[in-house]
Amino acid sequence: MRGRALLLRSVALALLLFSAAAAWAQTDVTMARITGTVKDEQGQPLPGALVEAKNQETGLMARAVADTNGFYRLLNLPPGVYTLTASLSGFATLEKSDVRLVLGSAPTVDFTLPAATTAETVTVTAETPLVEVTNTTVGATILNEQIKSLPLNGRDFTSLVYLTPETRRESQRGYISISGQRGINTNVTVDGVDYNNAFFGGQYGTAEGRAPLAISQESIKEFAVITNGASAEFGRSGGGFVNVITKSGTNDIHGT
Numbered sequence: 001m002r003g004r005a006l007l008l009r010s011v012a013l014a015l016l017l018f019s020a021a022a023a024w025a026q027t028d029v030t031m032a033r034i035t036g037t038v039k040d041e042q043g044q045p046l047p048g049a050l051v052e053a054k055n056q057e058t059g060l061m062a063r064a065v066a067d068t069n070g071f072y073r074l075l076n077l078p079p080g081v082y083t084l085t086a087s088l089s090g091f092a093t094l095e096k097s098d099v100r101l102v103l104g105s106a107p108t109v110d111f112t113l114p115a116a117t118t119a120e121t122v123t124v125t126a127e128t129p130l131v132e133v134t135n136t137t138v139g140a141t142i143l144n145e146q147i148k149s150l151p152l153n154g155r156d157f158t159s160l161v162y163l164t165p166e167t168r169r170e171s172q173r174g175y176i177s178i179s180g181q182r183g184i185n186t187n188v189t190v191d192g193v194d195y196n197n198a199f200f201g202g203q204y205g206t207a208e209g210r211a212p213l214a215i216s217q218e219s220i221k222e223f224a225v226i227t228n229g230a231s232a233e234f235g236r237s238g239g240g241f242v243n244v245i246t247k248s249g250t251n252d253i254h255g256t
Contacts, residue, residue, distance in 0.1 A: 033076070038086050038110075049086055057106075083095060103223065139164060
């Protein structure tokens with residue numbers, strides 16, 4: 001009985017760890033993150049510094065505290081434009097506005113806090129876009145501004161996929177072909193969920209002679225096309241990847 005109970009506990013623990021890993025991978029697919037350091041003007045780390053990120057569209061707040069090396073990490077941030085603030089008692093508060101996070105991005109944003117005898121805030125406008133020197137992914141991100149402003153035949157957002165080099169639409173089935181691979185080898189996800197036909201391959205809703213099911217252009221926030229160098233969160237494909245996220249609510253009222 002003890003052996004059986006131990007086996008059941010081991011299986012339950014393995015399933016729990018697997019589920020957590022899957023959830024973490026899905027979060028990385030649909031979100032973004034920011035890392036960096038907080039130091040003083042002499043280059044010494046400032047442990048305990050508070051770093052806050054505020055989404056300018058929704059007001060979402062995320063906070064992190066710098067560790068003993070001055071390193072901080074902000075995870076699970078929805079794509080959008082943020083204002084970052086770093087503060088610590090005895091130092092001036094530094095604010096960086098207009099930090100743009102796109103789908104799957106992980107920029108490094110460092111802070112250098114000057115000493116302050118009175119309360120003051122220094123505001124810096126971030127350079128856009130931020131360069132990710134550790135990102136080896138080859139592809140492109142199609143932003144919401146492009147989806148709204150560029151002409152689309154039939155208002156099909158997938159037509160914008162072909163702005164990315166090494167992509168084309170298959171003439172017979174209408175699948176998205178990447179890097180010369182057959183369209184059935186392209187992996188498409190929407191909000192982290194598989195959007196592929198499990199039987200025929202290709203985009204969901206397709207079969208011989210049928211076009212893929214379409215998602216409204218108005219529903220799409222942005223999407224990334226990865227032609228090479230995809231990270232471990234992506235898989236199940238011999239071709240490339242199209243990673244789509246849909247819009248969420250904001251503090252403003254919009255209509256069409």
